[in-house]
Amino acid sequence: MTAKTTVKSGSFLSGLLRHQIVIPLAAILLLTLFNLIADPSFFRIKLGMTNAGNPVLTGNLITILDSGSELAILAIGMTLVTAASGGQDISVGAAIAISGSVILRILCGPPGAYSGELQAPIFVAFLAACAVSMIFGAFNGSLVAFFRIQPMVATLILFTAGRSIAAWINNNKLPIISDDRFSYYGGYLPGVPIPTPFFIAVICFVITWAILKFTNLGLYVQSVGINEKTSRLNGLNPELIKFATYVLLGLCVAVSGFIKVSRVSTLNYSVIAKDIEMDAILAVALGGNALSGGKFSMSASVLGAYVLQYLTTTLYKFHVKPESLSAYKAVVVILLVILSAPAVREKLSSLVKKLHSPASSAGQSA
Amino acid sequence: MSPAPFFYNEMKVNDMREASVLEMRGIYKSFPGVKALQNVDFTLRAGEIHALMGENGAGKSTLIKVLTGVYPMDAGEIQIKDKGPVQIHSPQQAQQAGISTVYQEISLCPNLSVAENIFLGRGEGRLVSWREMNRKAGTLLDSLGIRVKPTQQLASCSIAVQQMVAIARAVDMDCRVLILDEPTSSLDESEVEKLFHLMRDLRERGVGIIFVTHFLDQVYEVCDRITVLRDGKLVGEYEIENLPRVQLVSKMLGKELDDMADIKNNIPVYSEESFTPVYEAKGLCSTEGIQPFDFYIRCGEVNGFTGLLGSGRSESVRAIFGADKVTGGEVRVDGKPVKITKPIEAMRCGLGYLAEDRKRDGIIGDLSVRDNIILALQVKTGFFKPFSKAQATKFADEYIKLLDIKTASVNTPIKSLSGGNQQKVILGRWLLTHPKYLILDEPTRGIDVGTKIEIQKLVLKLASEGMSVTFISSETDEMLRTCSRLIVMRDRRVVGELTGDQLTQNTIMNTIAGGEKE
Numbered sequence: 001m002t003a004k005t006t007v008k009s010g011s012f013l014s015g016l017l018r019h020q021i022v023i024p025l026a027a028i029l030l031l032t033l034f035n036l037i038a039d040p041s042f043f044r045i046k047l048g049m050t051n052a053g054n055p056v057l058t059g060n061l062i063t064i065l066d067s068g069s070e071l072a073i074l075a076i077g078m079t080l081v082t083a084a085s086g087g088q089d090i091s092v093g094a095a096i097a098i099s100g101s102v103i104l105r106i107l108c109g110p111p112g113a114y115s116g117e118l119q120a121p122i123f124v125a126f127l128a129a130c131a132v133s134m135i136f137g138a139f140n141g142s143l144v145a146f147f148r149i150q151p152m153v154a155t156l157i158l159f160t161a162g163r164s165i166a167a168w169i170n171n172n173k174l175p176i177i178s179d180d181r182f183s184y185y186g187g188y189l190p191g192v193p194i195p196t197p198f199f200i201a202v203i204c205f206v207i208t209w210a211i212l213k214f215t216n217l218g219l220y221v222q223s224v225g226i227n228e229k230t231s232r233l234n235g236l237n238p239e240l241i242k243f244a245t246y247v248l249l250g251l252c253v254a255v256s257g258f259i260k261v262s263r264v265s266t267l268n269y270s271v272i273a274k275d276i277e278m279d280a281i282l283a284v285a286l287g288g289n290a291l292s293g294g295k296f297s298m299s300a301s302v303l304g305a306y307v308l309q310y311l312t313t314t315l316y317k318f319h320v321k322p323e324s325l326s327a328y329k330a331v332v333v334i335l336l337v338i339l340s341a342p343a344v345r346e347k348l349s350s351l352v353k354k355l356h357s358p359a360s361s362a363g364q365s366a
Numbered sequence: 367m368s369p370a371p372f373f374y375n376e377m378k379v380n381d382m383r384e385a386s387v388l389e390m391r392g393i394y395k396s397f398p399g400v401k402a403l404q405n406v407d408f409t410l411r412a413g414e415i416h417a418l419m420g421e422n423g424a425g426k427s428t429l430i431k432v433l434t435g436v437y438p439m440d441a442g443e444i445q446i447k448d449k450g451p452v453q454i455h456s457p458q459q460a461q462q463a464g465i466s467t468v469y470q471e472i473s474l475c476p477n478l479s480v481a482e483n484i485f486l487g488r489g490e491g492r493l494v495s496w497r498e499m500n501r502k503a504g505t506l507l508d509s510l511g512i513r514v515k516p517t518q519q520l521a522s523c524s525i526a527v528q529q530m531v532a533i534a535r536a537v538d539m540d541c542r543v544l545i546l547d548e549p550t551s552s553l554d555e556s557e558v559e560k561l562f563h564l565m566r567d568l569r570e571r572g573v574g575i576i577f578v579t580h581f582l583d584q585v586y587e588v589c590d591r592i593t594v595l596r597d598g599k600l601v602g603e604y605e606i607e608n609l610p611r612v613q614l615v616s617k618m619l620g621k622e623l624d625d626m627a628d629i630k631n632n633i634p635v636y637s638e639e640s641f642t643p644v645y646e647a648k649g650l651c652s653t654e655g656i657q658p659f660d661f662y663i664r665c666g667e668v669n670g671f672t673g674l675l676g677s678g679r680s681e682s683v684r685a686i687f688g689a690d691k692v693t694g695g696e697v698r699v700d701g702k703p704v705k706i707t708k709p710i711e712a713m714r715c716g717l718g719y720l721a722e723d724r725k726r727d728g729i730i731g732d733l734s735v736r737d738n739i740i741l742a743l744q745v746k747t748g749f750f751k752p753f754s755k756a757q758a759t760k761f762a763d764e765y766i767k768l769l770d771i772k773t774a775s776v777n778t779p780i781k782s783l784s785g786g787n788q789q790k791v792i793l794g795r796w797l798l799t800h801p802k803y804l805i806l807d808e809p810t811r812g813i814d815v816g817t818k819i820e821i822q823k824l825v826l827k828l829a830s831e832g833m834s835v836t837f838i839s840s841e842t843d844e845m846l847r848t849c850s851r852l853i854v855m856r857d858r859r860v861v862g863e864l865t866g867d868q869l870t871q872n873t874i875m876n877t878i879a880g881g882e883k884e
């Protein structure tokens with residue numbers, strides 16, 4: 001009887017180790033352990049006040065949930081793009097600048113004309129940003145899908161040109177929106193103590209979950225990413241599917257851009273969402289997804305995004321200077337990525353099996 | 367003949383026959399949910415061709431992969447002549463120990479040239495001179511009788527040529543053990559002959575050859591001894607004289623084989639209404655360079671394309687299914703004109719197509735057996751109508767049972783199934799779509815003798831229920847058993863059609879060779 005349970009738990013553990021979600025989960029565990037030992041006050045949550053006099057929750061955990069949102073949303077789109085096309089879109093940072101700029105342009109009217117009054121409803125600006133971002137996504141997508149250009153190379157074009165386009169949309173002006181209602185989306189809704197971006201991220205995740213559940217998007221994307229020729233022979237249109245993932249990523253970019261602009265009510269074309277493309281790709285990798293495409297786990301990617309934010313917040317907390325931040329991050333990321341390599345995980349899980357098997361065989365013979 | 371690069375050349379041939387080059391003792395290997403090998407012993411003598419036989423999933427490929435260091439074994443010992451017990455942890459180490467392998471799934475680099483593939487990763491530690499390499503490759507290929515330009519890109523060669531290149535690569539590395547895992551499944555008869563010639567030649571030089579195949583004729587043609595595996599366990603080791611074919615089969619299957627004699631296509635009698643062909647094409651041609659051809663198939667009919675490899679038989683059915691770019695022709699399904707330029711259009715018309723190259727055109731390697739089975743039906747059903755997990759599992763279980771697919775569970779990724787079982791999964795995928803016209807290009811490739819007959823029976827049963835089937839196989843007797851009409855192809859054009867009394871081995875051969883006028 002006991003032997004049986006050992007075998008069960010052994011195979012459960014080694015099975016879990018083989019599942020990719022174990023990587024971000026383990027990372028969260030490690031970071032939590034580290035913080036608990038180093039300074040448990042890291043986890044304290046306090047009640048604070050906004051400038052407007054709203055009671056809100058503050059603390060490191062809230063910061064993580066808040067500032068990880070844009071990354072988590074991007075990770076959703078990046079996962080799909082990676083899975084279908086076996087490559088990554090490196091233009092998302094630049095595309096966020098564009099979508100932010102579109103929002104400003106719609107809300108403030110022609111450059112120089114802004115008088116403090118919104119020129120259009122906020123949701124119109126948001127929809128416009130979605131449309132524009134999806135058009136740029138479609139541009140990337142057609143280069144990749146129809147012209148068969150390497151994704152990194154294809155998106156390099158927008159990566160290079162994007163921020164200039166963003167500046168051009170507002171004639172290089174930086175209007176600042178003074179309407180409070182606009183800042184709700186990157187801050188707090190009146191009377192709600194939890195930051196809005198977190199809610200937006202949750203909504204995005206739930207919608208994605210529903211799409212994956214109630215359509216065949218997951219099956220199609222994975223099939224195409226694993227074997228394009230076979231997918232074609234089974235009636236799929238691989239080009240269209242790859243194209244669609246880039247358009248969907250465009251949508252994610254628009255939502256992230258909207259949050260980003262709302263946070264500060266304006267934007268700086270050259271620094272907004274800088275290097276976020278690398279973090280988004282990392283989030284996908286940390287989720288244990290192969291960057292060469294194929295099978296994916298959406299929840300693992302999203303968790304990966306929050307792991308990155310957790311790491312950043314932890315490092316800030318220990319007063320790592322912003323300029324050396326990336327070096328620290330790099331070290332941790334290297335560790336995590338090595339641990340998550342399939343070969344290493346295979347070794348680990350067979351190790352677990354070995355540790356359990358002597359016990360079980362002894363139990364059986366007795 | 368210069369035997370210089372080979373081992374043992376000073377020894378007398380007789381001595382070599384006795385000496386065992388390789389001994390494997392008590393080999394165990396498990397995968398999650400599968401005990402692939404349990405206490406298997408295997409002995410290979412120098413200068414023999416040793417058949418490794420067993421049903422699909424019996425553990426043949428696994429034994430080979432353990433031997434060549436692709437998988438670590440759980441327990442057991444490997445001894446090599448002159449080296450004692452060896453630890454082989456990687457294919458490189460296997461190569462250093464003198465073991466060369468051609469795996470079941472060809473693992474070459476399609477984007478490189480033939481010559482590059484032959485010499486890739488030899489790591490001789492010096493710069494390569496392209497001209498030198500191409501020259502050497504040319505000599506080697508010539509000596510093996512393989513006609514292909516060394517500079518040609520591998521992907522542009524037929525599977526058969528790719529297979530031969532893989533063998534050339536293995537042979538050229540001075541080896542004492544050569545392993546061939548189902549090398550003949552995609553070769554036609556003359557190519558098989560060439561391969562056997564080469565194998566006998568190597569045997570004379572004292573190389574021990576392990577030969578895995580599902581063709582019994584071939585076993586009795588070239589092999590000296592046979593080792594039989596069943597369900598991961600050793601059944602026994604036999605001298606070829608002591609094991610007649612019937613016994614071999616019953617040892618493999620663990621039961622007597624059903625009689626093949628009762629399989630024969632009873633040519634259906636066509637009444638007036640069934641006279642409209644299910645599918646009909648006029649002047650069909652595609653970018654793959656086949657000459658425009660006419661074709662039809664009636665309800666409940668089984669017909670076939672035959673011809674040498676490269677004669678255009680696969681390209682023809684690909685054109686029917688819209689798998690290649692169709693450049694012309696009129697198509698009617700059930701008498702109504704339709705346009706089939708993409709696979710999805712063919713599927714909507716009720717067609718199904720099992721492709722020849724399983725790895726490239728058949729499996730979605732990382733996806734589960736369940737997803738692989740439901741894929742085609744799911745695509746046909748539509749983007750917004752995914753099956754529930756329970757429903758999908760039900761479908762998958764149904765075909766796992768029907769085709770007796772050996773898999774740990776429906777969640778197992780298809781790439782970890784044995785070759786023959788992968789093939790059955792793909793067959794199940796198309797049967798699940800309930801096509802009215804099913805095209806099967808080499809459906810029994812890599813499938814064991816017992817199951818081969820099951821599949822032939824299944825095809826005939828489906829036909830009797832009204833499904834039309836086009837069957838392509840390199841084995842003529844298989845075609846003769848199932849088809850009531852054969853379309854013969856040569857040089858990418860249809861050169862004849864055989865029915866009734868003409869359906870004999872001889873007429874087919876003659877028509878293929880062009881010796882006979884229709």
Ligand SMILES: Nc1ncnc2c1ncn2[C@@H]1O[C@H](COP(=O)(O)OP(=O)(O)OP(=O)(O)O)[C@@H](O)[C@H]1O
Nearest residue numbers: 397402422423424425426427428782783784785786
């Ligand atoms: N990488 C793997 N992971 C999990 N299971 C595996 C793996 N490789 C093989 N198996 C299982 O081990 C068993 C033996 O497979 P193997 O490939 O050795 O069969 P085989 O005798 O070569 O069959 P075939 O004639 O179909 O090629 C099968 O049940 C298969 O599913």
Ligand SMILES: [Mg+2]
Nearest residue numbers: 427470784785
């Ligand atoms: Mg095999």
